[in-house]
Amino acid sequence: LAQLYGPLNSLGYIYRSINQSLVDTEKLMKLLDEHTDVNDKPDAKELVVEDGEIEFDNVTFSYDEGRSTALNSVSFKVPKGSKVALVGESGSGKSTVLRLLYRFYDLKEGNGRILIDGKDIRDVTQSSLRKAIGVVPQDSVLFNASISYNIGYGKFGASEEDIEAAAKAAQMHDRILTFPDGYDTKVGERGVRLSGGEKQRVAIARTLLKNPPILLLDEATSALDTTTEREIQVALENLVHGRSSLSIAHRLSTIASADIILVLKDGQIVESGSHSELLELNGIFASMWAKQITAEKHTDVGSTKEVAT
Numbered sequence: 001l002a003q004l005y006g007p008l009n010s011l012g013y014i015y016r017s018i019n020q021s022l023v024d025t026e027k028l029m030k031l032l033d034e035h036t037d038v039n040d041k042p043d044a045k046e047l048v049v050e051d052g053e054i055e056f057d058n059v060t061f062s063y064d065e066g067r068s069t070a071l072n073s074v075s076f077k078v079p080k081g082s083k084v085a086l087v088g089e090s091g092s093g094k095s096t097v098l099r100l101l102y103r104f105y106d107l108k109e110g111n112g113r114i115l116i117d118g119k120d121i122r123d124v125t126q127s128s129l130r131k132a133i134g135v136v137p138q139d140s141v142l143f144n145a146s147i148s149y150n151i152g153y154g155k156f157g158a159s160e161e162d163i164e165a166a167a168k169a170a171q172m173h174d175r176i177l178t179f180p181d182g183y184d185t186k187v188g189e190r191g192v193r194l195s196g197g198e199k200q201r202v203a204i205a206r207t208l209l210k211n212p213p214i215l216l217l218d219e220a221t222s223a224l225d226t227t228t229e230r231e232i233q234v235a236l237e238n239l240v241h242g243r244s245s246l247s248i249a250h251r252l253s254t255i256a257s258a259d260i261i262l263v264l265k266d267g268q269i270v271e272s273g274s275h276s277e278l279l280e281l282n283g284i285f286a287s288m289w290a291k292q293i294t295a296e297k298h299t300d301v302g303s304t305k306e307v308a309t
């Protein structure tokens with residue numbers, strides 16, 4: 001997953017970062033290494049998103065010719081403004097769905113289509129596509145700069161008021177006020193170190209400022225302490241509201257509110273429906289759910305602490 005989020009988190013930001021000369025050079029070089037081989041067509045148009053409806057139409061994809069397929073005839077829709085969650089065991093194809101939507105790879109002719117508002121994403125410019133998509137990874141890249149800069153990064157020329165409003169909606173404002181210099185406090189490797197949950201809230205604040213119609217989310221893998229978990233949930237609800245989103249859910253408890261849950265297995269959608277529909281179906285999702293409930297009962301989630309990284 002890190003392979004996806006390194007570049008996803010950074011590509012949209014690289015151009016401005018260079019201009020503002022505040023980026024950690026070492027990190028930038030690493031990110032530029034992870035370029036993609038996707039090229040815009042000579043007649044590529046700007047993507048204009050009106051509804052933000054996403055459609056995977058019979059998508060088949062393999063990373064290497066002749067190797068097993070990572071996705072096999074996958075079809076689904078994310079209707080305007082709805083929340084779709086992807087679940088499935090490791091290697092089932094969840095990240096591949098997000099990578100393809102962000103266009104790290106193009107589908108070959110005859111292997112299906114990915115559409116946004118009815119437009120094939122291979123026919124639009126990568127820059128306009130990525131401008132329309134916000135990404136919230138589990139672990140965001142922080143720059144060695146002020147917390148204000150790190151949040152304001154989401155929108156060129158963001159005012160202090162914009163930044164504070166985003167931090168409030170992302171449930172990060174009160175925490176920032178405890179820092180020695182408030183919004184001017186330096187964070188990152190050479191400043192105040194933020195925990196995983198705090199970094200995720202910074203990413204949420206950035207994305208709120210970016211204000212994209214489409215969201216890709218990677219929800220936390222491990223249990224956070226209850227307060228942090230609740231804060232992130234509220235922040236995510238503020239972000240997801242009114243946008244079309246695709247989330248990778250590692251812990252099934254976080255996606256009970258999804259409009260549609262897609263269950264992936266070996267690159268195929270094997271079940272889909274709402275949480276209650278899938279429980280009623282009593283199939284793969286229901287057994288994953290039962291297993292996780294039992295596992296969580298045996299874990300003292302309340303005492304789990306976030307690890308500062």
Ligand code: ATP
Pocket residue numbers: 001003063064069070088089090091092093094095096097
């Ligand atoms: P996880 O929950 O562990 O992140 P996932 O459901 O997101 O897993 P994917 O990362 O989409 O799964 O992987 C789907 C399949 O594609 C797997 O068989 C995986 O080994 C393969 N795969 C993923 N990335 C690459 C890559 N860069 N090159 C070759 N094969 C890959």
